[in-house]
Amino acid sequence: MAHKGYRYTLDEKLRYIKLVKKGATTIAVEKEYGVDHHNLNRWLERYDEHGVDGLLPRPVKRYSTEFKMLVVKKHLEGASLGQLRQDYDISNEGVIQRWVNLYSDGKRLKNKGNKKAKGKQSRKTTLAERLEIVNWTIDNHYNYNLAVEHFNVSYTQVYSWVRKFSDGGKTALVDRRGKRKNG
Numbered sequence: 001m002a003h004k005g006y007r008y009t010l011d012e013k014l015r016y017i018k019l020v021k022k023g024a025t026t027i028a029v030e031k032e033y034g035v036d037h038h039n040l041n042r043w044l045e046r047y048d049e050h051g052v053d054g055l056l057p058r059p060v061k062r063y064s065t066e067f068k069m070l071v072v073k074k075h076l077e078g079a080s081l082g083q084l085r086q087d088y089d090i091s092n093e094g095v096i097q098r099w100v101n102l103y104s105d106g107k108r109l110k111n112k113g114n115k116k117a118k119g120k121q122s123r124k125t126t127l128a129e130r131l132e133i134v135n136w137t138i139d140n141h142y143n144y145n146l147a148v149e150h151f152n153v154s155y156t157q158v159y160s161w162v163r164k165f166s167d168g169g170k171t172a173l174v175d176r177r178g179k180r181k182n183g
Contacts, residue, residue, distance in 0.1 A: 008035070013043050013055045020044060042092065058091060068099045068109040075100055122154050130173045133158060134165045 026037035046054030081093035
């Protein structure tokens with residue numbers, strides 16, 4: 001059986017499509033070969049619409065916050081995930097479901113963009129600040145991303161400080177860069 005995240009080759013997709021075209025049901029193909037019938041239905045749809053080109057890997061799409069909100073609101077008004085996927089050419093229903101879940105949880109539907117370019121830069125901090133950040137992060141169930149936003153520091157810094165604190169306590173947070181070692 002295929003595992004989550006498995007990428008099927010073009011030949012595999014065509015083989016499963018051929019089985020369905022010859023009369024097998026998508027459920028039967030799923031039981032026999034472990035291919036999810038939802039994926040198979042999507043491949044059939046794309047194959048019927050675009051031929052073999054519809055089965056080729058699609059480039060990663062970036063959606064604006066406004067677009068995500070439009071799709072979420074349409075879903076909340078009653079549109080099905082499948083219909084929205086088709087109408088707005090979204091890769092799969094799971095993408096829309098994630099947006100709906102984020103929205104329902106009161107979280108922002110951010111446009112992720114280029115993660116590397118938007119990473120937080122390191123900044124100088126005092127020992128007291130580092131200790132406050134570490135304690136806050138631990139109190140908030142090790143939510144490093146939330147600490148990054150709350151204290152305007154980099155993820156790497158927060159993770160490093162928490163790890164150092166766990167291993168060596170408060171003294172491990174002392175910045176010794178540029179200082180001579182004793183002994």
